Amino acid sequence: MKAVRFYAPGDIRVEEVPIPVPGPGDVVVKNKVTLTCGTDVKTYKRGYRYEPPFGFGHEAAGVVAAVGEGVEDFKVGDRVVAHNSAPCGHCYYCKRGEESMCVDLIQNQFEHGAYSEYQLIPAPIVKMNMFHLPDSMSYKQAALLEPMACSVYGTANCPIEIGDYVVVNGCGPIGLGFVRMCVLRGAHVIACDVSQARLDTAMKLGAVDAVKADEVEDQAQAVKDLTEDKRGVDVAIEATGVPSVWESSMHMVRPGGFVLLFGGLKKGAEVQLDTNLMHYSQLTVKGVFHTTPMYVHSTFEMIKMGQFPEEIFVQHEYSIDETEQAILEHASGAVIKNAIVYQD
Template sequence: MKQIVYYGIEDIRLKEVAVPVPAAGEVVVKNKVTLTCGTDCKMFMRGYRYNPPHLIGHEAAGDVVSVGEGVTKFKIGDRVVAHNTAPCHKCYWCKKGQHSMCVDLPSNLGSYAEYQLIPKNIVEETMFLMPDDMDYKQAALTEPLSCAVYGIDQVDIEQGDSVVVNGCGPIGLMFIRLAYLKGARVIACDNKQNRLELAKKMGALHLINIQEQDQIQAVRELIEDARGVDVAIEAAGLPEVWEIAFQQVRAGGQVLCFGGTKTGTQVTFDCTRMHYEQITVKGVFHTTPIHVNAAFELLKMKAISAEDFVENEYTIEETEMAIREHAAGKVIKNCIIYN
């Protein structure tokens, strides 16, 4: 089978490898689609957490082609989507209920491939049978949406609250949609008009093009007495945007920092303001099984649609082109199609 392997910055290679064989509890899926992700882009352009070579890709959906001994939830021919991790439920963090921080997350990284081995933990907890009317692209949005669902759950948003989302990439747009569904007055900030237009479709009431307006001042001016928003969400992965979000929020407000920055990056916050104005700054990473399940249910309800997020289709041989186009911000997401 064909599989993409990451060897270093701007170096991914297509390799021929054997089709995996499932052990007890495991499943092999023939991928139908894999979606590009901002994490793939960051990895490709600047490196990421893992030392190369390693597999990449984690947003996919396909058909079960073989099952290991003891698997009863799925059978050959089932249309499925598998999340990329499931917690061990044994480590310190899992026992504390902080499943996104699990230190032994079994993963199925490597969805830029014709076939994919799904580990037992994922098969049992975060793999789902797709309804007959669900498209593969729609199902493949489960992983990114689950991260946004987890993130939005980390801040208190009440009906009528003001929320700004800085960065209208795929995750930012999902944050906008989820905040809107909670009844918030949403402000969207980005430097690309196509993304801002989609932000409006997701529910943003106010659009701020940061090439034309100061995103701190413009956001504050939208709120009575320029006090700032109730919640400021950072979804760009840039340290300067973390700092901007802090300056957009009101006294007593909350800042959610979602976008991962380059290793070693530091940010500066006004300690006096954080202390006396009781501002909460929270980092958030990954997701949990509860939120993965919620995301899949939202996708079945069509709370968001793949038609809005997935733009172009490529073959596996064109994976680098798809990632580069996504990284350039020309599209929301691209899709690798496997015949």
């Protein structure tokens, strides 16, 4: 089968590898669709925190091709989507309900990347974070599970009240998920990005205002100017993974405001935080990573309800041999996501 592996920044390769064989509790899925992701773009450009080579891609949906011993809830031919991770359930952090900090968190993409014709889903993910697709759900829609679960979890960590002003900095797929979730919570959402296409999409998802970041001299002030009395937003969400935006997000919130830092930075990156502002304005700054099973399940229910329409999030289709092209187009900002579609 064909599979894509990451070797170095700018160096991903489509290779022929054996079709995986499921062990006890495992499931092998024949992928139908894999979606591009902002994390894929960042990994392609600068690497990741794990040493290469490793598997690539983590948003896919398909059909069960084989099941391992002991699997009872899934059978060959089932239409399914699997999240890319599962916590152990018994470490210190899992027992505290902080599963995204699990010391044995399985992140499946580095061993079995989703840019592949077949993908092995390990037993813990099968048990905890794998779902049957209803007949009405397309593979593209289902493959939105992982990024939207991050947005759902991140939003749940924000103290958003009905009528609050919220700015979302970065309107890639996860940022747009934040836009949608904040709108559903009753917020006045301000979307910020350098891509007009992404800002237009944010407005379709319910954002009230938009700031094109490369057309304003002071982005923080431009955001404040859109709030009542120009006091600043109640919540600022960072979803770019750009150090300067981490820093400027703090300057967009009102005194007593909340800043969520979700966009991961390059390993070793450092930012400067205005300590005077944090102290005297009593700001709360919180980092959030990934998601947890509770929010994966909640997100799947929201996808069933049509809250994340595939026609808004997914634009073009490519073959697995064109994965690099699909990622580069995603990186350009011209699209929200591209789909790698596999032939039968």
